[in-house]
Amino acid sequence: MRIIAGKYKGSRIQTINESSTRPMMSKAREGIFNSLQNSFEGSLVLDLFAGSGSLGIESLSRNASFVTFVDSSIECKKVIMKNLSNLDNNYTFLLLKVSEYIQQSNQQFNIIFYDPPFSLSTNEVNNDLNSIKNLMKTSSKLVIHRHKSSDQFVYPDGLELYRKKKYGQSNITILEK
Numbered sequence: 001m002r003i004i005a006g007k008y009k010g011s012r013i014q015t016i017n018e019s020s021t022r023p024m025m026s027k028a029r030e031g032i033f034n035s036l037q038n039s040f041e042g043s044l045v046l047d048l049f050a051g052s053g054s055l056g057i058e059s060l061s062r063n064a065s066f067v068t069f070v071d072s073s074i075e076c077k078k079v080i081m082k083n084l085s086n087l088d089n090n091y092t093f094l095l096l097k098v099s100e101y102i103q104q105s106n107q108q109f110n111i112i113f114y115d116p117p118f119s120l121s122t123n124e125v126n127n128d129l130n131s132i133k134n135l136m137k138t139s140s141k142l143v144i145h146r147h148k149s150s151d152q153f154v155y156p157d158g159l160e161l162y163r164k165k166k167y168g169q170s171n172i173t174i175l176e177k
Contacts, residue, residue, distance in 0.1 A: 001054060004030055006061030013083050015052045016076055028167035032143055033058060035163050035174060036111065039141060040064045043110035046135065048098045053080035055113040055143075060089045064111070067091045070101045099124075102131040110140045118147040125153045133159055136177040144173045 001013045004026070032055075040062035047056035047069045053076075056067040069080055069091060077095055084091060094101060098116070112132060116125060125146070133156040136142060141162060146153070148171050155161065155175060162176040 001026065001052070003054075003058055003061045004033060006058070006063065008057070008061035008087055011061075011087070013052055013054050013057060014079050015054075016073070016079055028145070028170045028172055029054065029058065031165055031167055032172055032174070033062070035165075036141060036143070037062075039111060044068075044108070044137075046070070046107075046109040046112040047115075048102070048113060048132075049115045049117065050080060050093075051076055051115065053083050055115065056080075056091065057083055057087070059111065060087065060091065065090060068107070068109075069093045070096055070098055072097045099128060099131075102128060102135060105135060108135055108137045108140075110137055112136060112140070112142045113145075114142060115145040118150060122151040122153055125150075129153060130156050132156075133177065138177060140177050142175045142177070144175070146171045146173070 001015055003009055003011045040059055043064045045056055045059040045064045045067045047067060050069040050071040053069055056069050060067055077093055080093055148169050159175040159177055162174040164173045
């Protein structure tokens with residue numbers, strides 16, 4: 001996998017070799033970043049269920065000012081740190097369960113990526129999304145990645161549909177506050 005655009009365009013991103021972690025298709029990543037292309041400059045980005053860090057790293061390549069990566073896997077942390085090792089960036093990695101982070105954090109972000117395991121129940125997704133909306137600044141975007149066969153989640157109050165698109169097995173929903 002490679003960074004699509006920006007100052008690190010073409011740089012290689014290592015992925016995770018775990019059955020519970022799956023990299024997002026390049027076509028889906030490209031669609032997301034094309035939809036949000038003018039939103040990254042100077043933004044604060046939150047990458048939840050960060051995996052290999054591809055979404056946060058792509059954001060840094062497009063001049064996000066800071067990215068917070070959250071994942072509970074030590075393997076994910078190792079891969080993200082390796083992927084970031086040759087890049088000059090502002091970021092932090094938190095080795096936490098996403099549900100704990102979103103309950104405890106009081107920081108707010110311009111762009112939030114929420115890419116949970118496809119096996120996460122719709123009820124858990126709905127609970128997470130209701131907490132995540134409190135981490136969103138005004139006019140911010142929440143990008144949600146779910147499997148095409150997943151049950152539809154409920155849009156939290158105060159968030160509106162910005163864009164929705166299918167890419168192969170993936171449903172990408174972008175909500176705006």
